[in-house]
Amino acid sequence: MRLAVLTSHPIQYQAPIFRELARRMELEVFFAHNPTPRQQAEAGFGVAFDWDIDLTSGYPHRFLANKARNPGVDHFFGCDTPAIAGALQEGGFDALLICGWALKSYLQSIAAARRLNLPVLVRGDSHLLTPRRRLKAWTKQAAYPRLLRLFDAVLYVGQNSLAYYRHYGYPPERLHFSPHCVDTDWFATRATPEARQALRTSLSIAEGSRAIAFAGKLVERKRLLDLIEAAALCRSKGCEIEVMIAGDGPMREVVLTRAAEVGVRLHFLGFRNQTEMPAFYAACDGLALPSSGQETWGLVANEAQACGRPIIVSDQCGCAPDLAADPRTGRTFETGNVSALAGALADLPTGLATKEALASLVRRYSVGAAVDGIEAALSSCLEKAPSQRRTSGALT
Structure with a gap:
């Protein structure tokens, strides 16, 4: 089993999960952005800094070229990585895991994976308690039941996350628990x-x-x-x-x-x-x-x-x-x-x-439990016949 992972940037909470995944399967992690100490400060930390722990050792990874005019992880167009398409095509992967969908890079990876007939899994922590304007809430209610079916499997991190996907009618048999966790x-x-x-x-x-x-x-x-x-x-x-x-x-x-x-x-x-x-x-x-x-x-x-x-x-x-x-x-x-x-x-x-x-x-709520959920979701996706995977997207 060979898994590609796309995430926004090195995050202290994700590194232990990636290391455990690398112990269990072939893995390559792609980062869409490499923030500077100044950008860390601008993200709300208040001071410029680098993390004092190693966030990228213990698993294969690479930083994609970010072509965004205003690079960052706090806005949709801040991560623009067209090279993800070639990386997925050349990597011999069985599936793609993305850590959200609110960046251009994620949509680029979904499109590339679909062309290659790769199952796409998503892990994130969206929930229904986030304040939304009425028009935005209505738009999501109309669009998300179809759009979320672009994902062959969803990894929910907790009960509010599960309620989110149930609210939008995501198929329950494609939901897998992969809890938010720390080392x-x-x-x-x-x-x-x-x-x-x-x-x-x-x-x-x-x-x-x-x-x-x-x-x-x-x-x-x-x-x-x-x-x-x-x-x-x-x-x-x-x-x-x-x-x-x-x-x-x-x-x-x-x-x-x-x-x-x-x-x-x-x-x-x-x-x-x-x-x-x-x-x-x-x-x-x-x-x-x-x-x-x-x-x-x-x-x-x-x-x-x-x-x-x-x-x-x-x-x-x-x-x-x-x-x-x-x-x-x-x-x-x-x-x-x-x-x-x-x-x-x-x-x-x-x-x-x-x-x-x-x-x-x-x-x-441990790293092992999170990776167990990812493994279960992968196995479920790969057990499907290729013809079933091709029809599991938004048009079903």
């Missing part, structure tokens, strides 16, 4: 009691104090101010909450100012690269992600749980029904409801039951 062992082995103590000591956080973490870009859709207001409300009721922030972005000064105004003790660590994150999670008592529906998943929640920490996520976060449905592993609250968020902060799950439930959960 749980990598995080768990680094989130040690020693790492916890060292960072809490450096921040002057007493062992008995409750520290709630936020990790991510400081942008409006993350609704970080809701966490500050909720911590202030807890404080007014005698429950002291300290807030730890790993991240940067355009909301930085607004957040710092508001925390000072309402008397919330804030530990602003700024942008933290990947190798620094396990200690950050170890030092906290739980992670809060109050985002709007634009948070299609929230993989920082997986990271925190891999480090043994419960989560508090808004009901519009894509991961909510998967990672926080069990009260032993997390809490959910109505997006924008500061009082409900404060209640969840004060009622954070702890103890042995939480530890055991988290261990079970991270095994289900």
